[in-house]
Amino acid sequence: MMSLPDSSSPGAGKALRGLRVLEFSAGSVAGQYGGQCLGDLGADVVRVDGAWTAGAACHAAFNRNKRSLSADPHTGEGRELLRRLCSRADVLIDALPAATLDGLGLGWPELSRAAPRLVYARVVPAVMPAGPAPQDAADLLAEAAGGYMGITGGRDGAPSRLGTSALEALAGVNCQSAILAALFQRAATGLGQHVSTSVLESEIAFLANAAVECLLGGPQPARWGSEHAQQVPYKAFRTADGWIVVAAGFQNLYAAFVQELGRPDLAADARFATMSGRVQNRAALYAALDAETARHGTGDLLRRLERSGVPCAPVNDLAQVFAHRQVRHRGMRVDLPGGRPGARAVLGPPARYSAFAVAEDWMAPPVAGEHTESVLQDWLAPADQVAPLVP
The missing domain is CATH 3.40.50.10540 (Crotonobetainyl-coa:carnitine coa-transferase; domain 1)
Known part of the structure; x- marks a missing residue:
């Protein structure tokens, strides 16, 4: 009642x-x-x-x-x-x-x-x-x-x-x-x-897809931190003054990402020219990308990647979260x-x-x-x- x-x-x-x-x-x-x-x-x-x-x-x-x-x-x-x-x-x-x-x-x-x-x-x-x-x-x-x-x-x-x-x-x-x-x-x-x-x-x-894949006989999911098992590059990158996440696994996004970093040669490199190649050679690619993102400030890199349509976001602390316009x-x-x-x-x-x-x-x-x-x-x-x- x-x-x-x-x-x-x-x-x-x-x-x-x-x-x-x-x-x-x-x-x-x-x-x-x-x-x-x-x-x-x-x-x-x-x-x-x-x-x-x-x-x-x-x-x-x-x-x-x-x-x-x-x-x-x-x-x-x-x-x-x-x-x-x-x-x-x-x-x-x-x-x-x-x-x-x-x-x-x-x-x-x-x-x-x-x-x-x-x-x-x-x-x-x-x-x-x-x-x-x-x-x-x-x-x-x-x-x-x-x-x-x-x-x-x-x-x-x-x-x-x-x-x-x-x-x-x-x-x-x-x-x-x-x-x-x-x-x-x-x-x-x-x-x-x-x-x-x-x-x-x-x-x-x-647990959603991680559990269902296991129930259907797939492998046990691994710990990947901010990385993705099937997409590279896809993770948090350190910048000169913070961190940024970039999800640029697909070909057009990857090409735009490395272009904005001033490294178009990474798109032409045979090791990284395809998604499967980037996954297989992730350690070498991330070593190169980590060095490049560390040369840029977070705000500047965000503006450049957003302009090029590359999915990205800053890794905000909570004070930054509540200051966000949205x-x-x-x-x-x-x-x-x-x-x-x-x-x-x-x-x-x-x-x-x-x-x-x-x-x-x-x-x-x-x-x-x-x-x-x-x-x-x-x-x-x-x-x-x-x-x-x-x-």
């Missing part, structure tokens, strides 16, 4: 206006990110803080557009309060260790009987051979066990993890997607359901009013909608328990004041 706010309420025109989401996520990036994705679109996402709360520096990154309620599940009063809130929720996100909510009588078997329209979304913590992984190690262990680390890193170096907890965030996106699909089906059947995902499943599904144009930094100092700048939305301004009225990440009173007042109103979800 969910209440429908009046048209002056924050987010009133957004796609998930009025949807009630109860989030039990503690330190799970996947659970928090899934809830944040729903909150971005106007859902009333209530993060339950209390016995499970895990302090983390990434709180500001994964908890915008949520309210926070404190409840003590170890008391009878706290458990009863949580049961009442669950009965009023449209969606429950459970990213806690296995059986935590079951032990409180708040697992799927109990809640599906008490609230048959509830969509119960389980985000399974990373599980390794030795058992559940601690939250702060979930992404690292999943990357190793699920294959990404095995194909990431320099050609002759050690395996490398991704630069952020990207696969946990991906699991959060999959959680959101599963929730929306379940809500869509509920519109037809009137019934909720249990959906689940995990970091490991999300990672393996995201990033600024698309509003990928949003400065929120209020909130704690240092928690007001958040990332912008990855998609836009013609029917509503998605970042309008976004809220800063909450302090634990900040909204307990207002949530109880809004969610636990008399039943006749709570409108049913649109069928």
Whole structure:
């Protein structure tokens, strides 16, 4: 069940206006990110803080557009309060260790009987051979066990993890997607359901062509760093003042690339005249190209290659990313009013909608328990004041 706010309420025109989401996520990036994705679109996402709360520096990154309620599940009063809130929720996100909510009588078997329209979304913590992984190690262990680390890193170096907890965030996106699909089906059947995902499943599904080629009997993918197995030149090149990536494997692009470097002889050289030759002789070609790109400034080389139609881009640090004209144009930094100092700048939305301004009225990440009173007042109103979800 969910209440429908009046048209002056924050987010009133957004796609998930009025949807009630109860989030039990503690330190799970996947659970928090899934809830944040729903909150971005106007859902009333209530993060339950209390016995499970895990302090983390990434709180500001994964908890915008949520309210926070404190409840003590170890008391009878706290458990009863949580049961009442669950009965009023449209969606429950459970990213806690296995059986935590079951032990409180708040697992799927109990809640599906008490609230048959509830969509119960389980985000399974990373599980390794030795058992559940601690939250702060979930992404690292999943990357190793699920294959990404095995194909990431320099050609002759050690395996490398991704630069952020990207696969946990991906699991959060999959959680959101599963929730929306379940809500869509509920519109037809009137019934909720249990959906689940995990970091490991999300990672393996995201291996895409690398995994499918292996399943079809192909070779194990190798680590190539920024290089490409079948295209040369295709990698990051050091310049006089930074780095640039160039994807010029195809013949016309290769010819234009070496022309701009002042080395047309590299296009005529029999060793490098064809794609197969460049792949076979990549070490010799890269030795020559590396020496040439190092003689140019990044900006100058970018301008020349762009003029010639050669695919290229600077390897930006994050300050440069947010100074980029396209990033600024698309509003990928949003400065929120209020909130704690240092928690007001958040990332912008990855998609836009013609029917509503998605970042309008976004809220800063909450302090634990900040909204307990207002949530109880809004969610636990008399039943006749709570409108049913649109069928």
